[in-house]
Amino acid sequence: MQELLTRIRRVGFMVVIGVCVIIYIGLGIVYMQQGPKQKDLEDKIEKTMAVVKKPLPSMEQLQAKYDAVNAALEPMETPEVLKVIVGIARESGIDVNPESGKFYIPPASGSKQKEMTQRTYSVLSFDNIRAQGDFDTVMNFISNFDAGSTLETMIVRKVDLSWVQISFEEEEVMRRAEFRAVMQAVADMMKDNNLDEIPNPINFEGGVAVNELTAFPDAITTAEGKKYTGTGTPSDGYILYEHDRITADNTSDYQTVNYIDKPVTEYYYTCQADGTVRQFDGPEMETATEYYGSEEIVFETVAKLAVDLYTIHEKG
Structure with a gap:
C-alpha cells in the first residue's frame, strides 16, 4: 500500500511538472508572438496617422476638380477627337505621315448612348486604330490612352500587338x-x-x-x-x-x-x-x-487599339 502511494505521488508530481512545462511553453510562444504583432500594429497605426494627417482639400480645390471632370466630359465633335488622337501619336513618336503607312484611324462607328449611375453618356467608338513603330514608341502611345493623360474619358477596350519586319530601300x-x-x-x-x-x-x-x-x-x-x-x-x-x-x-x-x-x-x-x-x-x-x-534586320511593333470616348449626352 505504501509503495502504491509512493508511485501515485511520483506520477502526480511528474504530471504537475508536465502541466507547468506546457503552460510555460504556451506562455513563451504567446510572448514571442507579441513582438511581431506589436510591430505590425505600430506600422498600421503609423500608416493610418500619415493618411489622417494629410490636409483635406479646400472647397476651391474640390470645385476645380469637379469642373475639370465636367470639362473632360464636354461633348466633342469627331474631327476634334481625331485631331487629338493624331496629336497623341505624334507626341509619342509615331510617324503620322500618311505616306509612311504607320498610323491609321478608321472612321468612328457612331455615337451610342449608355446609362451609368443615373446619368446618360454618349460613347464614340474607334476600332482598330493602327500605330506602328519601335516598341517603346508604341507603348508610349498606348500608355497615354490607358492613363488618360490627354483624354481622361477615353477608355481602351482592346489592344492587339504584333510585329512586322521592315523592308529598306x-x-x-x-x-x-x-x-x-x-x-x-x-x-x-x-x-x-x-x-x-x-x-x-x-x-x-x-x-x-x-x-x-x-x-x-x-x-x-x-x-x-x-x-x-x-x-x-x-x-x-x-x-x-x-x-x-x-x-x-x-x-x-x-x-x-x-x-x-x-x-x-x-x-x-x-x-x-x-x-x-x-x-x-x-x-x-x-x-x-x-x-x-x-x-540588317529590324522589326517594329504594330498595335491595334479599340477605344471609347465618353462624353455627357446632350438631349436634342
Missing part, C-alpha cells in the same frame, strides 16, 4: 552595311591593339567627321606612343586602313594590316575614346545630318 541597306563595317573595324582594331580607349580619337566634340579611313579613328598617336622601339618608320595613329600594328611581343617590328576593305567611305564618321562610332552625311557637325540604326 537599297540606299538604306547600303548605308547600314557601311555603318556596321566601320563599327566592326573599330572594334577589331581596338582588340587587335589591346586598347581599352583610343588615345586621340576624331570625336564628336571636335566638330568634324571624316570619311578617310587612313586617318580614322586616330591619326595623331605617334609610333613612339604605340611603344615602337625599332629603327623602321611605321605610320602614326590607330587607323582602319593600312594600319601599322606593333605588338607587345615584339615592339621593334610592325605589320601593316587593313581592318576594312576600302580607304574611303561614302558617309562620314566620328569615334569616341571608348570606340562608339557615329555616322553623318557630311563632315561639318553643325550642318550634317546624323544617321541612326545599323541593324
Whole structure:
C-alpha cells in the first residue's frame, strides 16, 4: 500500500511538472508572438496617422476638380477627337505621315448612348486604330490612352500587338552595311591593339567627321606612343586602313594590316575614346545630318487599339 502511494505521488508530481512545462511553453510562444504583432500594429497605426494627417482639400480645390471632370466630359465633335488622337501619336513618336503607312484611324462607328449611375453618356467608338513603330514608341502611345493623360474619358477596350519586319530601300541597306563595317573595324582594331580607349580619337566634340579611313579613328598617336622601339618608320595613329600594328611581343617590328576593305567611305564618321562610332552625311557637325540604326534586320511593333470616348449626352 505504501509503495502504491509512493508511485501515485511520483506520477502526480511528474504530471504537475508536465502541466507547468506546457503552460510555460504556451506562455513563451504567446510572448514571442507579441513582438511581431506589436510591430505590425505600430506600422498600421503609423500608416493610418500619415493618411489622417494629410490636409483635406479646400472647397476651391474640390470645385476645380469637379469642373475639370465636367470639362473632360464636354461633348466633342469627331474631327476634334481625331485631331487629338493624331496629336497623341505624334507626341509619342509615331510617324503620322500618311505616306509612311504607320498610323491609321478608321472612321468612328457612331455615337451610342449608355446609362451609368443615373446619368446618360454618349460613347464614340474607334476600332482598330493602327500605330506602328519601335516598341517603346508604341507603348508610349498606348500608355497615354490607358492613363488618360490627354483624354481622361477615353477608355481602351482592346489592344492587339504584333510585329512586322521592315523592308529598306537599297540606299538604306547600303548605308547600314557601311555603318556596321566601320563599327566592326573599330572594334577589331581596338582588340587587335589591346586598347581599352583610343588615345586621340576624331570625336564628336571636335566638330568634324571624316570619311578617310587612313586617318580614322586616330591619326595623331605617334609610333613612339604605340611603344615602337625599332629603327623602321611605321605610320602614326590607330587607323582602319593600312594600319601599322606593333605588338607587345615584339615592339621593334610592325605589320601593316587593313581592318576594312576600302580607304574611303561614302558617309562620314566620328569615334569616341571608348570606340562608339557615329555616322553623318557630311563632315561639318553643325550642318550634317546624323544617321541612326545599323541593324540588317529590324522589326517594329504594330498595335491595334479599340477605344471609347465618353462624353455627357446632350438631349436634342
